[in-house]
Amino acid sequence: MSALSATLLFVGGLVLTIAASLVLARSLDRVGVRLGISEALLGIVTAIGADAPEISSAVVAIVAGHADTGVGVVIGSNVFNIAALLGLSAVVAGSVRIHKHGLILNAGVAVAVAVAGALLALGWIPAGVAFALTILVLAPYVVLSSLRSDTLRRLPLGVRRALAEEQSDARRDEHVAPATRVDAVLLVPSLAAVVGGATAMVYAAQSLGDRWHLSDVVIGTIVLAALTGIPNVLAAIRLALHGRGAACVSESLNSNNANILIGLCVPALILGIGSASGIERFAAAAMVGMTLLASALAYRGGALTRSDGLLVIACYAVFVAVVVSAA
Numbered sequence: 559m560s561a562l563s564a565t566l567l568f569v570g571g572l573v574l575t576i577a578a579s580l581v582l583a584r585s586l587d588r589v590g591v592r593l594g595i596s597e598a599l600l601g602i603v604t605a606i607g608a609d610a611p612e613i614s615s616a617v618v619a620i621v622a623g624h625a626d627t628g629v630g631v632v633i634g635s636n637v638f639n640i641a642a643l644l645g646l647s648a649v650v651a652g653s654v655r656i657h658k659h660g661l662i663l664n665a666g667v668a669v670a671v672a673v674a675g676a677l678l679a680l681g682w683i684p685a686g687v688a689f690a691l692t693i694l695v696l697a698p699y700v701v702l703s704s705l706r707s708d709t710l711r712r713l714p715l716g717v718r719r720a721l722a723e724e725q726s727d728a729r730r731d732e733h734v735a736p737a738t739r740v741d742a743v744l745l746v747p748s749l750a751a752v753v754g755g756a757t758a759m760v761y762a763a764q765s766l767g768d769r770w771h772l773s774d775v776v777i778g779t780i781v782l783a784a785l786t787g788i789p790n791v792l793a794a795i796r797l798a799l800h801g802r803g804a805a806c807v808s809e810s811l812n813s814n815n816a817n818i819l820i821g822l823c824v825p826a827l828i829l830g831i832g833s834a835s836g837i838e839r840f841a842a843a844a845m846v847g848m849t850l851l852a853s854a855l856a857y858r859g860g861a862l863t864r865s866d867g868l869l870v871i872a873c874y875a876v877f878v879a880v881v882v883s884a885a
Contacts, residue, residue: 564765571758572785575611578751579789583607585741585748599704605812606820608793610749611786612813614756616821619778624764625831626838629679630778631786632822633841634881636672636814638783640848641874643794643810644856648867651798655861656807663699664804665853668811670695672849675818676842678826680834685826692819756786775837779881803861814849837884844877 559567586607590599606613612635620628648654656664671692678688759782767777790813797806825831834842851873855866862870 559762559765561766561769564762564769567758568762568766571755571762573755575614575752575755575759575786576789578748578755579608579610581744582610582748582752583789583793585744588738588741589745599700602700602703602808602812604793605790605809606816608789608809609813609816610752611756611789612783612817613821614753615760615782615786616778616817617825618753618757618760619782620825620829620831622760622764624760624774624778625829626774626835627760627764627778627782628825629822629831629834629838630775630780630841631782632675632817633679633838633845634779634783635787635817635821636675636845637779637841637848637874637877638787639790639810639813640852641871642784642787642791643813644807644852644862645867645870645874646791647794647798647806648862649864649871650795651801653803653861653863654798654806654856654867655801655803656856657804658857658860660804661807661853661857664807664811665849665857667695667699668814669846669849669853671815671818672846675822676846678822679831679842680839685823685830689819689823689827692815692823696815696819759786775835775841776882779837779841780878807856811849837881840880840884841877848873848877 583604587604590603612631616628616631616635618628619625619631644654674683674688674691674695677683678685683691763777763782764774766772767774772781790809794806794809797803797809822831848870852862852866852870855869856862859866
C-alpha cells in the first residue's frame with residue numbers, strides 16, 4: 559500500500575469512525591430515555607457508545623496480530639482521557655465540579671479497574687483473573703447506578719449519599735427526545751460503521767508505521783489513542799461548559815472502565831496479548847498514576863480547577879515524550 563493510499567484510508571476511517579460513534583451515542587441516549595433507565599446508568603451507556611472507536615481499534619489490532627498496538631490503544635486512551643476529558647475540560651470550562659461522595663464512588667471503581675488492567679498488561683495476572691476482577695468491581699457499580707431514588711433509601715447512608723449526588727449531578731439541562739424507530743434501526747449499522755472505520759484506521763496506521771519506522775507502541779499508545787478519543791473529548795467539554803461536572807467525570811472514568819473490560823480483558827481472554835515491553839510497563843503505571851492524580855486533585859477542593867487541569871495535561875505531555883523517546 560502506498561503512503562498516499564494509506565493516508566487516505568486512515569483519514570477516511572477516522573472520519574467514518576467519529577461520525578458513526580456520534581450517531582451511535584445519540585441513538586443509545588434516546589433508546590435509554592425511551593426505556594426509562596436512570597440518568598447515571600444512561601451516562602454509562604452513552605459513554606460506552608462514545609468510546610466505541612477506542613474499543614474497536616484495540617480489538618481489531620489484537621485480532622490482527624498487533625497486540626502491542628491494541629494494548630497501547632487501551633492504555634494510551636485511558637491516559638489521554640484523563641488529560642483531555644478531565645484536564646482539558648477543566649481548562650476550557652474553568653473547573654469541573656463533583657460532590658466528594660460521588661467522586662469516591664466513581665474514582666474508587668475506576669482505580670480498581672485500572673489496577674486490574676495494568677496487572678494484566680504487565681503479565682502479572684492471567685486474563686481470566688483480570689476479567690473476573692473487573693466484572694466483580696463493575697457489576698455492583700452498574701446495578702447501583704440503575705437504582706431509582708425510592709430504592710436508594712434502603713441502602714447504607716454513605717452509599718445512598720454517593721448515588722443520590724451522582725443521580726442529581728447527572729440530570730440533564732436539555733430535553734432529550736425518546737427514541738424513534740429510526741434510532742433503533744441505526745444502532746446496528748452505526749456500530750458496524752465504527753468497527754469498519756476502526757479496522758481501516760488500524761491497517762492504514764500499521765502500513766504507515768512500517769513505512770516511517772514507527773513502533774506499534776507509539777501507533778497505539780499515542781496516535782490511535784488520541785484520535786479515537788475525539789468524540790469523548792467533545793462530549794466531555796460540552797458537559798463541563800454546562801456545569802455538569804459529575805457527568806463529565808463519569809464520562810471519562812466510565813470510558814476508561816469500558817476500554818479495559820471490552821478492549822483489553824475480553825480480547826486477552828480469547829486471544830492473549832503476549833508479554834509487556836519496558837515502555838508498556840511504564841504506560842500501564844502511568845495509567846494508574848494519572849487516574850489517582852486526577853481523582854486526588856478533584857477530591858482536594860471538590861473540583862478540578864484550571865490549574866489542576868494544566869497540571870494533568872503537563873503530565874500527559876511528559877508521558878507522550880517518554881513513550882516517543884523510548885520507542
